Amino acid sequence: MAEQRFSIYRPIHKAIRHLLFSTSRQIGLADFADDAVTHETLAIVDRTISFLREHRGHEDTFLHPVLEKKVPGITAKFAEDHDEDDRLTTEIEQLGAQIRNANGARRVELGVEVHERFNAYIGIYLGHLYREETELAQALWDHFTDEELIALDAAIEGSVPPERLGLWLAEMSASYNPDEISLLLNIVKAKAPPEVFQGMTQLAENAMQPAMWAKVRTRIGLG
Ligand SMILES: [Fe+2]
Structure with a gap:
């Protein structure tokens, strides 16, 4: 592959x-x-x-x-x-x-x-x-490069007002697989203030099935 x-x-x-x-x-x-x-x-x-x-x-x-x-x-x-x-x-x-x-x-x-x-x-x-x-x-x-593309993705996310980002995240949590949502949250973790990461992980947890959240938790370093 x-x-x-x-x-x-x-x-x-x-x-x-x-x-x-x-x-x-x-x-x-x-x-x-x-x-x-x-x-x-x-x-x-x-x-x-x-x-x-x-x-x-x-x-x-x-x-x-x-x-x-x-x-x-x-x-x-x-x-x-x-x-x-x-x-x-x-x-x-x-x-x-x-x-x-x-x-x-x-x-x-x-x-x-x-x-x-x-x-x-x-x-x-x-x-x-x-x-x-x-x-x-x-x-x-x-x-x-992938690094450049990830930076572009982060720039898009950075341009979205927090209240809209929350609405997008609910739609993402309803449609992404665990790898995709974890990658997104890891980008936020690396680039945004800790309180933004915390807020987004909370939103994601609320929007997700518990079994899926358990996988995501581990992949974003929350143990
Ligand atoms: Fe398009």
Whole structure:
């Protein structure tokens, strides 16, 4: 087997896929004739779109510029994907606003539409994630060491306000394997103040199954 390189995309894309699939399921379960369920479902959709937008921003700010310096032009079609992504998610948000203003049979009908549109969007976006995990990941491996990639990852995490980092960590804890979450926490341990590490380990412990936390504990040096 080839030597395992540090993947900047794979773990975070697990969290993104978890958000996409769990949101798709929530929309699928929703009774759009019910006011409370409708509002709760749309809040989940908005929350997921805010994570997607933030993630796209991280790639645009931290990864595309360094890749362009090494391989000019490589991010052009990924930037186009991000524009399309922005357009599609904005349309879904607008549909959400329409649903909030609708009632009765019309709202149920729009509920069917948001389910179809959200899942069509997932279909398009999954191809983009895979192209990043292969084409862009390979370019990163060709031009940067694992230490440099870990530093880039730490810079992204360092740019996220603590309250948002907590929300991301809950999604990561729900979708990462023990190695991935331990690597992330070890980066925090090495780079951030001890109280940040302590806060994050607490959040991770709360979000995880006990058997998984037991593995992570050992791997982040908590015995
Ligand atoms: Fe992307």
